[in-house]
Amino acid sequence: GxxxxxxxxxxxxxxxxxxxxxxxxxxxxxxTMFWYRQFPKKSLMLMATSNEGSKxxxxxxxxxxKFLINHASLTLxxxxxxxxxxxxxxxxICSARTEANTEAFFGQGTRLxxx
Amino acid sequence: xxxxxxxxxxxxxxxxxxxxxxxxxxxSVPPYLFWYVQYPNQGLQLLxxxxxxxxxxxxxxxxxxxxKKSETSFHLTKPSAHMSDAAEYFCAVSLQxxxxxxxxxxxxxxxxx
Numbered sequence: 216g217x218x219x220x221x222x223x224x225x226x227x228x229x230x231x232x233x234x235x236x237x238x239x240x241x242x243x244x245x246x247t248m249f250w251y252r253q254f255p256k257k258s259l260m261l262m263a264t265s266n267e268g269s270k271x272x273x274x275x276x277x278x279x280x281k282f283l284i285n286h287a288s289l290t291l292x293x294x295x296x297x298x299x300x301x302x303x304x305x306x307x308i309c310s311a312r313t314e315a316n317t318e319a320f321f322g323q324g325t326r327l328x329x330x
Numbered sequence: 331x332x333x334x335x336x337x338x339x340x341x342x343x344x345x346x347x348x349x350x351x352x353x354x355x356x357x358s359v360p361p362y363l364f365w366y367v368q369y370p371n372q373g374l375q376l377l378x379x380x381x382x383x384x385x386x387x388x389x390x391x392x393x394x395x396x397x398k399k400s401e402t403s404f405h406l407t408k409p410s411a412h413m414s415d416a417a418e419y420f421c422a423v424s425l426q427x428x429x430x431x432x433x434x435x436x437x438x439x440x441x442x443x
Contacts, residue, residue, distance in 0.1 A: 321373035
C-alpha cells in the first residue's frame, strides 16, 4: 500500500526554539494532508488541513502563527512548531489523502519533547 | 457536527476469545466510518471502512464491523484474538470520504495468553 513517511520520529528541543516536522507521500501525490496532535492516552485531534499550493485551514483553537504549515509540493507538507514550549510536547501525526479520496495514509508520527 | 463514542478505554480478552470493541457515532448525514489500529509510537493503520453498500465490512487481520444505522453503531469484532492484536483501536467518522476524520478516544485491547 501507499506509504507516508514522517520525519523525524523523535525530537527533543529547548524551550523557545522552533522544530520542523516533515510529512512525505512516497508513492502517490497528495493534494491534501492533515496534521493531528495526540495527547497521552487521548484521541487524535485534527489541527489543520494542508492543501498543496494554498494556505492551510486550521481548526478552531489552533494557533496558526505557532503551528506553521507549508504544503509546497504534491508530496511534502511540513509542520513547524515555533517558539516551542513544554506544553507543546506531544505526538504529532500527519496523514495524506489520495487524490481519488479513497483512503488516507498515516505517517508513523513524531514524538516532540520540549525541555 | 459528527462525534464518536468508544465505550471502554480498555478491553481485556484471552488469546482465542472473541474481540468486541464498541463504537457509536453521531452524524447529521450518512457517515463514512472507519476503524484504525495504532501500535506504540506509531501512526495509524486502516483496518476497515464503511462508505456505502453492504453493512458488514470485512477488514484486514480477520477484523470485521457492522454498520447499524438504527443503533448508530459500528462495532468492531474478531472471532479469535491473537497476541499480536494487542494495540490501541480508534473508531472515526467523516462526512465525506477521508476529509476531516473525527476520532473516538480509543480503546486499548489487551490480550492475555
